[in-house]
Amino acid sequence: MKKIIILFHLLIVAIIFSQKKFDVVYEADYKLNYKLSNANNYKKETTFALLINEKSSFFKDLHRYISDSLLVEKKLNTLEEAMKYNTDFRGYIGTTSAKLYVTDEINYAYFGYEEPNNINWKIKNEFKTIAGYKCQRAEATKYGRTWIAWFASEIPFQFGPYKFNGLPGLIAEVYDTKDDYHYTLYAFRKRKYTCKSANNATNVKNLTKEKVAEIFKNRLAGKLRLNEQFIENAEDREYMKQNAIKAEKNYNPIELSLY
Incomplete structure (x- = not known):
């Protein structure tokens, strides 16, 4: 049953596919530990890529990043290959200094919305090292949770995982006080190229959040x-x-x- 549904989805993607490019200067990769259900304490893990240039960033699950790239290159040809890249996080998030641009996939259709980029961080005089970078603590209340972030001033980009950004340095770690969602940077490197499959969503219906x-x-x-x-x-x-x-x-x- 699961194979039939995934194949159906793959056929839809193939029919509506078109590519939207993003010029990448740096890439930050994050591990996410997350708890999707309150029924138990079971946590899952996945990874994300944060693509960065001087003015904006683009965030997506690495499984989706790979499968979208294979679709562009016409190298994703079998159902078994498609199932390897299944993920709980099928949406995309683009970030500028003023706004967040979100595309969500719901029931095999794409919906988009914008929201202000306005997290009100409180920076603390506390430090620790993450992935080899000296990081400083910040806190904010957003989306119904209290978040703790650690940012690296030596990486001068005000971006971070998911919708978290706006600090004077790349966010290397961010998690809520219940630790239901915990992002941690594990790699940061220069990667000057054009990502041809940043956002493959077409026929996007733009609505309010x-x-x-x-x-x-x-x-x-x-x-x-x-x-x-x-x-x-x-x-x-x-x-x-x-x-x-x-x-x-x-x-x-x-x-x-x-x-």
Whole structure:
């Protein structure tokens, strides 16, 4: 069943694919430890790439980064290869000094929104070393959580993982006080090239953040409609539905509030 759904998604991507480029000067790679469900303490791990130039940054899961690159090069040809790059984080985030530009994939469709880049950090007189860089502590309350960030002044870019930025140096580590989401820098290097597959989303419907959040909350119905195409047994459909409802109830997103 899972293979059929992923193949269906791969076919959609192939049909609507187009490429949007991003000129990269540096790349910062992060590890994320995260807890998607409040039902238990189980944590998962993935990695992200933060592409950086003088004026902006672009953030995406490395699994998605690789699969998008393979699609551009027409080297992702089998279902087994596609399944290797499945990820919980299929969206993209572009950052400038003034705004955040977010593209989310929900039920195999793309939705975009903008929001102000306005995190109010409080810098503390506390230091530690991360990935070989001396970092200073900062704190902020955003998206319904209290965040602790560590930034490296010797890397003069005011960017960081996810939507976190605006400090006088690259953010090397950031996590919430419950440690549900914890980003840590593990590599930073110069990489001057043009990324041809930064954002492969097409037919993006631009909405408000509030509307996109509403669509995401109601995504279960769309998933069920898709899955019902392949599940004939009524008991199997009901079992899947109950599990999905339970998962929705215990879902622990990175953003507990919109702002």
